[in-house]
Amino acid sequence: MWEKLRDDFYQNFIVDDRWKYITEGLQNTLKITFFAVLIGILLGFLVAIIRSTYENTGRLKILNAICSVYLTVIRGTPVVVQLMIMYFIIFSFHDPGQIFTAILAFGINSGAYVAEIFRSGISSIERGQFEAGRSLGFNYAQTMWFIIMPQAFKNVVPTLANEFIVLLKETSVAGYIGLQDLTKGGDIIKSRTYSAFFPLISVALIYLVMVMVFSYLVTLLERRLKKSEH
Amino acid sequence: MWEKLRDDFYQNFIVDDRWKYITEGLQNTLKITFFAVLIGILLGFLVAIIRSTYENTGRLKILNAICSVYLTVIRGTPVVVQLMIMYFIIFSFHDPGQIFTAILAFGINSGAYVAEIFRSGISSIERGQFEAGRSLGFNYAQTMWFIIMPQAFKNVVPTLANEFIVLLKETSVAGYIGLQDLTKGGDIIKSRTYSAFFPLISVALIYLVMVMVFSYLVTLLERRLKKSEH
Amino acid sequence: GTGTKTETTAKATEKAGAESTAAETKTAESAAGGKLVMVTNAEFPPYEYHNNNEIVGIDAEIAKAIADKLGMELEIQDMAFDSLIPAVQSGKADFTAAGMTVNEDRKKNVDFTDTYAKAAQVIIVKEGSDIVNPDGLEGKKVGVQTGTTGDIYADDIKDAAVQRFNKGMDAVMALTQDKIDAVVIDREPATVFVKDNTGLKILDEAFTEEEYAIAVKKGNTELLEKMNGAIKELKDSGELQKIIDKYITAN
Amino acid sequence: MGNPLIQVQNLGKKFGDLEVLKDISVDIYKGDVVCVIGPSGSGKSTFLRCLNRLEEPTSGHILFEGTDIVDKNTNIDKHRQKMGMVFQQFNLFPHMTILKNLTLAPMKLQGKSSKEAEEQALKLLDKVGLKDRANSYPNQLSGGQKQRIAIVRALCMNPDVMLFDEPTSALDPEMVGEVLNVMRELAEEKMTMVVVTHEMGFAKEVATRVMFMDGGYFLEENEPVEFFEHPKNDRLKSFLSKVL
Amino acid sequence: MGNPLIQVQNLGKKFGDLEVLKDISVDIYKGDVVCVIGPSGSGKSTFLRCLNRLEEPTSGHILFEGTDIVDKNTNIDKHRQKMGMVFQQFNLFPHMTILKNLTLAPMKLQGKSSKEAEEQALKLLDKVGLKDRANSYPNQLSGGQKQRIAIVRALCMNPDVMLFDEPTSALDPEMVGEVLNVMRELAEEKMTMVVVTHEMGFAKEVATRVMFMDGGYFLEENEPVEFFEHPKNDRLKSFLSKVL
Numbered sequence A, B: 001m002w003e004k005l006r007d008d009f010y011q012n013f014i015v016d017d018r019w020k021y022i023t024e025g026l027q028n029t030l031k032i033t034f035f036a037v038l039i040g041i042l043l044g045f046l047v048a049i050i051r052s053t054y055e056n057t058g059r060l061k062i063l064n065a066i067c068s069v070y071l072t073v074i075r076g077t078p079v080v081v082q083l084m085i086m087y088f089i090i091f092s093f094h095d096p097g098q099i100f101t102a103i104l105a106f107g108i109n110s111g112a113y114v115a116e117i118f119r120s121g122i123s124s125i126e127r128g129q130f131e132a133g134r135s136l137g138f139n140y141a142q143t144m145w146f147i148i149m150p151q152a153f154k155n156v157v158p159t160l161a162n163e164f165i166v167l168l169k170e171t172s173v174a175g176y177i178g179l180q181d182l183t184k185g186g187d188i189i190k191s192r193t194y195s196a197f198f199p200l201i202s203v204a205l206i207y208l209v210m211v212m213v214f215s216y217l218v219t220l221l222e223r224r225l226k227k228s229e230h
Numbered sequence C: 001g002t003g004t005k006t007e008t009t010a011k012a013t014e015k016a017g018a019e020s021t022a023a024e025t026k027t028a029e030s031a032a033g034g035k036l037v038m039v040t041n042a043e044f045p046p047y048e049y050h051n052n053n054e055i056v057g058i059d060a061e062i063a064k065a066i067a068d069k070l071g072m073e074l075e076i077q078d079m080a081f082d083s084l085i086p087a088v089q090s091g092k093a094d095f096t097a098a099g100m101t102v103n104e105d106r107k108k109n110v111d112f113t114d115t116y117a118k119a120a121q122v123i124i125v126k127e128g129s130d131i132v133n134p135d136g137l138e139g140k141k142v143g144v145q146t147g148t149t150g151d152i153y154a155d156d157i158k159d160a161a162v163q164r165f166n167k168g169m170d171a172v173m174a175l176t177q178d179k180i181d182a183v184v185i186d187r188e189p190a191t192v193f194v195k196d197n198t199g200l201k202i203l204d205e206a207f208t209e210e211e212y213a214i215a216v217k218k219g220n221t222e223l224l225e226k227m228n229g230a231i232k233e234l235k236d237s238g239e240l241q242k243i244i245d246k247y248i249t250a251n
Numbered sequence D, E: 001m002g003n004p005l006i007q008v009q010n011l012g013k014k015f016g017d018l019e020v021l022k023d024i025s026v027d028i029y030k031g032d033v034v035c036v037i038g039p040s041g042s043g044k045s046t047f048l049r050c051l052n053r054l055e056e057p058t059s060g061h062i063l064f065e066g067t068d069i070v071d072k073n074t075n076i077d078k079h080r081q082k083m084g085m086v087f088q089q090f091n092l093f094p095h096m097t098i099l100k101n102l103t104l105a106p107m108k109l110q111g112k113s114s115k116e117a118e119e120q121a122l123k124l125l126d127k128v129g130l131k132d133r134a135n136s137y138p139n140q141l142s143g144g145q146k147q148r149i150a151i152v153r154a155l156c157m158n159p160d161v162m163l164f165d166e167p168t169s170a171l172d173p174e175m176v177g178e179v180l181n182v183m184r185e186l187a188e189e190k191m192t193m194v195v196v197t198h199e200m201g202f203a204k205e206v207a208t209r210v211m212f213m214d215g216g217y218f219l220e221e222n223e224p225v226e227f228f229e230h231p232k233n234d235r236l237k238s239f240l241s242k243v244l
């Protein structure tokens, strides 16, 4: 039994440096996640601003309509389908690289969810704050900028940090466009050794450890933010 | 151009009855989603009760610990990895069928998120309700049953209905275990016709329409619940 | 096409070789900077599979030999089998060499080079299975790899429940776990699968017979002709057979 | 006077390091109307909530009808049925009609039939002038109406004592009166009551005893006239000067 | 008396089908301290919020220093700088220190240097007895302190009129006094004020005019002594009998 486990471990990770499939995959997973989160936050922030402005003032009507379509389509379809559309249809004539394609697809997907995070962050600020700003004589943009946004941003920082964790797990389907991410790394080992146990469990463990570490960091962040709340 | 589109359409859907890949896939997608949601709600409800009870009374310590592990592991790993572990490792000696495997994997996954929905539903009920029940002489279980649960359940019904939409999209990775769901149905057509546009876009559209219809139903449900709030 | 360095690539070591060929390829629409991008599905031993963080196998070596002859650098990308032809069609890759059988449907979408290997779709079953020939597949659970010829022909098996896996290996694994009754797949990978797993066998009677070729974008006759020339040279010099022998017999 | 209904002995309560109640001893007799006043944060609510163990005391004993309810082995649920509690925020059950709010506990806990429970509920509803709202839902009522219902809900269990925690603080000024009237009637019927309140007028008029809490102690206790007109404790004097 | 500072002409306000303000006309002169009282939901807040267009009036005109601020073309932001507003819920900016709360608007809107703005803020803080809290954050203050800061924040813009919407309703009873004192001082300095309040004592003592609102109209208006001692309108009489 023990012997068998040791041998399996050897077969799955040591022979032919197979562990490298995992480490390389992990690098790609982290790279995609990190940049996709950046795109997501940027996009989500823009969309949230546009939608809040439209709701409060009725301006930016066309931009708001575009945002609505974006949100409906992205939230209405699975990310793996979006990924394939990006790869096989949108970039069918020009290939910017698998990683770039994945970053873009996951970033655009994330943006639709981040927009909601920002929007609920903005609307969680009491109406009174907005009214206090306006009644001092600030215009709409000034009130948003000086009073609403700083509070909203602080409120959503933990949720945004969480978005990193969500995406980390979502990128596990990146293998669909032939990209070697962490999950696919395990798959490749599995296809060499015909044994599912070690590759799958170790991939799962790596995700688990990452998620737990990041969750812990998010908790620390939350605590720090709370402490700085006077 | 028009000619080409018509021909493409013919190739992708009519030849060899290829549209059947889509309709069959759709059936499987709906079947998996529906039963997985049921399992998820059942499991999530149990976990939420156990955790709330532990938090409020300190009882059910061991069950609570088991629940914590369950939540951490399931939320800490991608659903596609869980699906493969279920198929290749847990059911490696006995095959209950791909659909059943998928239902179980997605149901167990969903349960971890539903548990959080229930728990936040319970904790969104003001403490005063609990105290009012206890001060009338109801014990913990009676207070939960007569006073907290009915209110909590009503609060979370829309979110639970939403879970159906979330799962609908998540099941799109079911193809990983060789199961022909909607996404895979499109994949198969793509592999026959070597053209990505029609299969991918039509799959995306079907998801989109389903999500929009279900979202609309959830909105109706929410409105009805609100109206019945006196 | 370009690829970033972190992609699963196996780069031919040879730099752009003979100046004249390099100059020629510059004009070819398919090549960017003397690089040939090949796509394959590296789950198909011995034709292509991952080893030592490289994609190796018969196709990989033949492709490299061709690239050498053309004086170009080779880059290999890995993707799902059913994505290969779309990738070539869309110009994302210059060609695909993936143990791909020539058939009419595919011919409509890509141009094939001369064939370089004979192949057959065979049936893998567990030892002691009651399936003894292709007719025995009727009404059974048959595993295939999505988009392969085996997949396409399996559609015609009467009453069979076809389960389509992204990888041939996953189908074999499902077979060893008794989740399916048989796997229909190309002979060479089947040989490797059966050798690597105890308790499996290949039925003597093949499911179908066919030939492999490399596919390029439809209408890219310049590349097609160059490749045909290279393939002919490799065949004539016996280099091609050496590559095949190395994998089929060495394994 | 007989035995006290409630005997509080050396009651102490800490929240973490914060010592909210320090060493409180007080006897409450049948028919007493005890009003507790004091600055915000002084521990009035905590004291009241200790009486039916909504807060667990950290030290001391509370004998209710002879039983030490601080003892972990006491079935507190049984005793709470005899102690009605009215909250500042009403805490009616929003998912039930008024009638259901009133009959739930008597039916489930005292085993009354629905007919019995409803009869009693309607009688009490009539007394507070809300019989016609029996089939409304709480959110259809005004604050003052809600609080009267909350009082009735507690009364439906036939309690031996009623505990009130600032029952009028969450009300619009116009509605304060209707709630105080109900409480006044209760007092006239000799219900034993402990009332935490900021309504000095009510305390002066209705209380049999007024107690001033600050810093975790009862600093002064007296009958109302003496209490308000000749306060002795300096902190009480300064408190009264601010709120009267 | 000169021209009125604020002239309200036939002001009407509907929320959907609900007609909250029906046809309100009133002139407010420099130095007036107008107290508005009335039952809950009668439209007092709505009236006050129309004055600086936090609510858009549905009909009528409001002339402030001669300009019709209901007109869509009026730059309302400019005029709001001259109208300080104090809310029931304080609405201090929790992410800024007190000093930042006070200097933000003067610096960004009136172009004052930070030195100028801070000097003025500290002077006013001193006046309300909170100079030592300049570097605290709002959540470190008590309700009464917060409200005094909110008043100072409005004063820092040197407004021509101050609007108060039940400034003491959210306060513990002990803290009401400190806020009313600040408002009393303002009145003595001849600040023009419109105050929606339930504090009848304050209205009686400080107001120059008291107005009673109900059902979307001002039903009675008078100087305070006459208003409270000889009310004419029946609804006012019944209202006063409940709240006094």
Ligand SMILES: Nc1ncnc2c1ncn2[C@@H]1O[C@H](COP(=O)(O)OP(=O)(O)OP(=O)(O)O)[C@@H](O)[C@H]1O
Pocket (backbone or CB within 6 Å): D015, D018, D020, D038, D039, D040, D041, D042, D043, D044, D045, D046, D047
């Ligand atoms: N659950 C709790 N955890 C920690 N501290 C608490 C808790 N409940 C009350 N306290 C603290 O105990 C002290 C007394 O609170 P309590 O509510 O008894 O005061 P109170 O006299 O009722 O005040 P108020 O008039 O504002 O209702 C306060 O400082 C409060 O912050």
Ligand SMILES: Nc1ncnc2c1ncn2[C@@H]1O[C@H](COP(=O)(O)OP(=O)(O)OP(=O)(O)O)[C@@H](O)[C@H]1O
Pocket (backbone or CB within 6 Å): E015, E018, E020, E038, E039, E040, E041, E042, E043, E044, E045, E046, E047
């Ligand atoms: N934004 C709004 N939308 C719809 N109805 C509103 C809105 N604001 C106020 N109302 C309604 O207008 C009426 C008057 O409200 P208002 O707040 O002006 O009353 P008020 O006299 O200030 O009452 P209170 O003393 O309770 O503050 C109420 O019936 C209220 O429900």
Ligand SMILES: [Mg+2]
Pocket (backbone or CB within 6 Å): D044, D045, D046, D165, D166
């Ligand atoms: Mg209290």
Ligand SMILES: [Mg+2]
Pocket (backbone or CB within 6 Å): E044, E045, E046, E165, E166
């Ligand atoms: Mg108001």
